[in-house]
Amino acid sequence: MLYEDVAQRLERLIHDGTLLPGHRLPSVRHLRDRWGVSVATAQHAFRVLETRGLVEARARSGYYVRDTPRLWLPAPEPAAPRPETERLRGLSVLRETATPDLVALGTALPDPQHLPLHALGRLATRISRESPELAFGYALPPGPAPLRRVLAAHAADAGATVQPGDIITTTGVMEAMYLCLAATTRPGDRVLVQSPTYFGIIEKIQFMGRVAIEVPSTAEHGIDLGSFERLLAEGPAACVLVPNFNNPCGSVLSDQDKARVVSLCTRAKVPLIEDDIYGELVFEGQRPTSLKSFDRKGWVLSCCSVSKVLSPGLRVGWVVPGRFYDAVLDAKLAVSFASASLPQLVVAAYLESGGYDTHIRRLRTAYREQVTAVGLAVRRHFPAGTRCTRPAGGHVLWVQLPEGVDAIALYRRALRHGVGIAPGPLFSPTGRHSGFVRINCASPFDERTDGALAKLGELARADQLSPKRVARAAR
Ligand SMILES: Cc1ncc(COP(=O)(O)O)c(C=O)c1O
Known part of the structure; x- marks a missing residue:
């Protein structure tokens, strides 16, 4: 040879x-x-x-x-909005795509095999046996002191100085965000969000009768600062940003932009709600900073949870509400009174045990490999003209389909072939991003995943060739 x-x-x-x-x-x-x-x-x-x-x-x-970069597809480009074909709800997509007989590339859930479930189970047994009165009694807000102590120590990894007394524990980020919105806005108020952004954020804002206003965002830079500044000048009641590894496009705001966003909101006296749920999942080097780390005057309300790193089902989250502490505490008491005690004690014990650092190191490596494997498979299987993000953390890819391929039509057809994906319009309050799909990479890459991506590529190629048929199918 x-x-x-x-x-x-x-x-x-x-x-x-x-x-x-x-x-x-x-x-x-x-x-x-x-x-x-x-x-x-x-x-x-x-x-x-x-x-x-x-x-x-x-x-x-x-x-x-x-x-x-040569191994990867080119990055997505800004695309003109296309007419909305259909309104989808996050819950219906979750229900349709989280069935065991489907290759579930549509939900951004962690794969249980990457989570320390046995260790968490052992701790749950031990705590409920040794301290049943704590495990099964009310953990009154602001939440168990041992948990708030370890969370305060962890906040330093993201550059923020937080005391245990600054933290209120919650039932996941989703409750934390509800409390923050309840504490800072009223029905009818406008709330700035990134576009694209996680549909749970959009649906919450709309459910609460507030209006989500889109700030254009790219995978490369996160929000467009010029647009953000313009929209901020129009006097929204609050902003919600996912500064690190934004779901779905993986963007990270630079430190310079984080500092600028915090200073603009502080000057305008607009509460800035951050969702830093993915910050820990950096592939290499130090985790990125939080918006909270740039907050000197308390205008940032920082939400986080263990859903992406330990377990989504424990429902353990927290918020550092800054100057809105009392209002968020009142909202917590009014909404749920307290979060479940045992899961909070389990998380505190796990984080104190010292196993977390090894676990998170393994998780980051696994996600880096899996995201790369899926990215390369998309390149192999999808038609020419496809573009794809190359995130530096998290576990999802944001794939821009070639001209003429509609994400919702592809989603429907893929379901019939046993493949779940998340169509782009879910990630916009006005149905934008119909040329995009989000693909979850949290499970180990195997032949089944490769086969599912090959099927998606085949369907996209067919859609590209007959856009009229696709438009009919989507109706
Ligand atoms: C950006 C973002 N925030 C929040 C959540 C859900 O958070 P939790 O499970 O802590 O309520 C998700 C889940 O996918 C997410 O992607």
Whole structure:
């Protein structure tokens, strides 16, 4: 075999995702023994791949696949809004896509096999046996002190100085956000949100009789600061931002933009509600800062939960409401009085146990690999003209479909073929993003996922060829 043949064979393994970024290439000895090529040919092939930017040599360790932009599809582009085909609700998509016989790429749920469920179960048993009066009594707001103590310590990882007394525990981010909106806005008020943003945020604002106003956002930079400033000048009652690994587009606001957004809201006296549920899921290096870390005057209400890192079903969340502490506490008492005690004690004990750092390190690595594997599969299977985000954290991809492919029609047809996806219009209060779908990558990549993505690509290709039929199907 010639060195070019060896290089091409290895390149194919990289492009089809068999060898993922960070993986080690087979050794020279392996190629000599298994592929029957000389040491010189193998070394020459490695150097060729290195020149092509696909691999890198590491001292005394061999060659590794590089995470290069060339492996990825181009990033999504701003697209003109298309006419709305249909209004979808998040709950109906969740119900339709979270069934066991479906390949569930539509829900942004963590895969149970990545969560420390046994450790949490053991702690639940121990706490309910040793402290039944705490486990089964009311944990009155602001919530159990041991939990607030560890959460305050964790807030420092995101650059914020928070005392246990600044925190109110809640039933997930969704309750925290409800309380923040109840404390800071009235029915009919306008609330700025990113577009795209998580549909749970949009539906909550609308359910509460407030009006969600879209601030255009891109995967690269997060919100468009110019538009944000303009809309802020029109006097909204509050803003809700997901500053880190925004669901669905994965954007992260730079520190400079975070500081600017906080200072603009502070100057305008507009409460800024942040949802930092994905901040911990950075693939490499330090987790990004929270908006709270730039807050000097208390205008940021910072919400978070363990739903993405430990368990969504424990429903343990919290809020650092800044100057709105009393109003949020009143809302908590009025809405649910207290959150379930046992889950809060379990989370406190788990975070104190020291196992969290190892767990989160593993989770970040798993998500990095899975997001990459799905991104490469989308590139292999989807028609030309598809674009895709390349997030630095979280576990979802935001895929821009080629011209002529409608996300809702694709969603409906994919369901019939046993594949769940989340169509783009869910992530906008006005049905924008009909050329996008969100794909969850939280489960280990396997043949079933690859097959589901191949089916999606096939359906998208067919839709691209016959837009009229698709429009009919969507009606
Ligand atoms: C941005 C965002 N916020 C909040 C939630 C739900 O939070 P919780 O389970 O803590 O209520 C999700 C779940 O997907 C999410 O993506």
